[in-house]
């Protein structure tokens with residue numbers, strides 16, 4: 150029997166190297182996600198949170214610095230004892246372009262990797278934007294960013310669209326209020342801008358943002374309801390994951406029934422939540438002079454002796470129907486938190502006790518234990534922050550491959566140009 154030298158064969162060697170490379174990329178992603186979600190974080194905390202050793206974390210942070218995604222600064226003298234640790238902060242140069250089309254306006258924002266909303270422009274409209282109007286505005290905003298060598302670098306576009314959206318195709322399948330049907334919105338934007346684009350339903354986007362940074366932080370079971378000019382949408386987080394259903398259309402609470410003898414809905418059914426709980430009817434109750442529903446925290450200033458009775462009467466009529474919908478949600482999904490966004494947050498703020506008692510009267514007691522019904526924390530920035538998360542996701546998942554420093558944008562643009 151000959152002597153055997155323990156040695157990896159070339160195939161095995163390659164496999165090990167590639168799995169180590171895979172692990173390194175995954176760790177890079179974990180570190181960047183942590184910095185992005187907290188904006189700035191001591192390096193020691195990254196070590197603690199990831200369970201990686203100190204020198205590995207220092208290398209990974211160094212690599213992210215090289216990619217232009219984070220920077221390190223002098224330690225802050227903390228109150229607590231222990232060695233001060235350098236701070237790691239997300240840079241502002243990589244940005245996401247966030248787009249939120251509605252029936253009455255188009256909002257385009259620019260959000261930096263540290264989650265700062267760098268700019269936000271709302272274009273009021275008399276009628277819903279066409280897909281090509283939307284694309285033109287996006288191009289305008291992106292061109293406006295390219296002002297010098299240090300100008301922000303858009304790494305992605307995220308769209309929070311009303312209606313039934315099929316994220317894998319980047320298509321809006323149907324948005325009755327917008328008059329859109331089978332619109333390949335992500336492709337249109339990618340063709341016009343050369344920037345990778347992700348799209349999701351606006352309420353799903355809101356749910357994602359509130360879960361990560363707002364009223365749903367720390368819970369895995371949350372329902373988000375969004376009330377906008379184009380109706381009511383919903384997003385469900387169950388067991389820590391977005392609940393999309395077979396094709397991603399789950400959460401259309403706006404078209405669930407709350408009144409069997411109610412008004413006819415645009416969808417053809419009768420007594421849908423969004424026909425009974427309506428922004429238009431609430432706005433009308435405030436009287437002339439208001440073009441937008443006030444934010445929840447500004448609502449008391451918008452109530453005057455002349456409109457108080459009409460506003461409160463309409464608010465309670467709508468809250469009673471909202472309570473029916475919440476009862477259905479509580480019984481079907483047993484969430485820990487229900488977050489009310491858009492005008493629904495204002496509606497709740499008008500009489501929170503009324504909503505609470507209407508819901509308690511009709512829901513099963515154990516289902517109500519531990520439930521919180523809260524207004525959105527991110528307010529009017531919610532969909533900008535959420536849409537930006539969609540846009541940042543590929544970069545967060547694989548920073549080395551997707552960093553603007555890595556020439557990714559140029560490569561993406563070239564590949565599209567050459568087809």
Ligand SMILES: [Zn+2]
Pocket residue numbers: 403404405414415416417418421
């Ligand atoms: Zn309906």
